[in-house]
Amino acid sequence: MTIQLAQPSDKEEILKLYKSQLGKKYCPWNEYYPAVNEIEFDLSRNSLFVMKHKNKIIAAISIDDDDNVTNLPYWTPKLQPGAELSRLAVDLDFQSQGIAKKMIIHGMNEIKNRGFKSLHFLVNKTNLKALKCYEAFGFNKVGECELYDQPMLCYEKEL
Secondary structure, rough: OOOOHHHOOHHHHHHHHHHHHHOOOOOOEEEEEHHHHHHHHHHHHEEEEEEOOOOOOEEEEEEEEHHHHHHOOOHHHOOOOOEEEEEEEEEEHHHOOOOHHHHHHHHHHHHEEEEOEEEEEEEEEHHHHHHHHHHHOOEEEEEEEOOOOOEEEEEEOOO
16 A cells, blocks of 8 residues: 555546545535545645555545634644645545554655644544544644534644
8 A cells, every 4th residue: 555646637536535435424524525626726736645555546635725724723823834634535445444544644744844843633523533543643632613514623733
């Protein structure tokens, strides 16, 4: 299994991976998000990474650029600039095998290499599976907010 920068030719397969998550327990996504627009935005900034197994995309994660998140008042000033990891998805057949953790580690390394001081992210407070995964990394919960019509917990980690 390899993690690499996503290519424009991966767009349809990434969208299929995103859509496979809909309706699954704890998944806050809907038929409108994430969509092709988010994939194209991430591709345009070289900020979308995929894990492939036998040439099939089995996971994806992006470094997001969302002013609504960046401008939240919870982030520690001395840890700025920070970057957000977002849109983590793992193929249903490959879940519970540590792949999400590998994707997060790759994302954190990439963010650090790009000169950011911290990682921050939001997670729906009802997404118990994601919360359990993030606990292992020692992220600090720094706030709560309502964003995109969802109750979110705000986490931050110095890199």
